[in-house]
Amino acid sequence: MHIPDGFLASPVWETCSILALTGVAVSLKTSRNILSEKNIPLIGVMSAFVFAAQMFNFPILGGTSGHLLGGTLLAVILGPWIGSLVLSIVVIVQCLLFQDGGITALGANIFNMAFIGVFSSYYIYTGLQKILPDKYKFPLSVWISAFFSIVFAAFCCTLELSLSGTIPFNIAIFPMIGVHCLIGIGEGIISVSVLSFVKKVRPDLLLKKELQYV
């Protein structure tokens, strides 16, 4: 859901850019306090992996495709602060090197995908970890948080489009949420597969205490 140039009105993309800039600044400041040298290689590998995974569009119903966003993967492995920074870097590189997402929409894309995507994943995942019964706790909380991270990001995207006067909210909301529910199902399946694999080979990498919310 990379928004191109032309879809957002100036006041909207300007506001989103300020929000994104503030978010990145707070993430940098917080990450600085929780980051240690030994986590750096993991951050590098996760960022490259998410970038590559985002290139892999999978077909969904009726001539549409979706690709992984990776918000849940990053939130569960790197925590929300470093996770949002990493996804911001991915979105910036996609915009500057590959013209995927408009330059004026960069702030909105960072806000929707890197912040809403990662933080909603984090809160839903940690919330569900507390309340779900042990048996299927892990895959269920991963799947649900991945699914809703896409739906929430799509909701913000729709809100920005309608505030821009590009398309009325009540017309855009159903198709946008509908198609992103389908993409969210894929996001959930991929996130559960990747994180279950990580849990199997390196369980210590999942939400290290030190990288969590502080």
Next chain:
Amino acid sequence: MSKKEVAIGLLITCLLVILAVQFASAYPDGLEWTANALGFVHKETSFNVNIMPDYEISFIPFKSLSGSLAGIIGAASVFLLSILVSKIMVKNK
């Protein structure tokens, strides 16, 4: 994460890029689909400087080579940039 694990991670990443170039769906994504369906796709413009649009390198004729190379350049850029930012953060702790 050990050096070996980093190498395995990057190898999986490169493999994923190559597979994505071969097998990724070319259908429009969720937002594009909505823009097409609701008829606001014509509002799309681009103020970006074209470097590797559509994850391809324009002067390389073979799509699979050009796409894979572009993807690997992208993954490498993201890798190096996130490590650089992390190093600066740790240094300024």
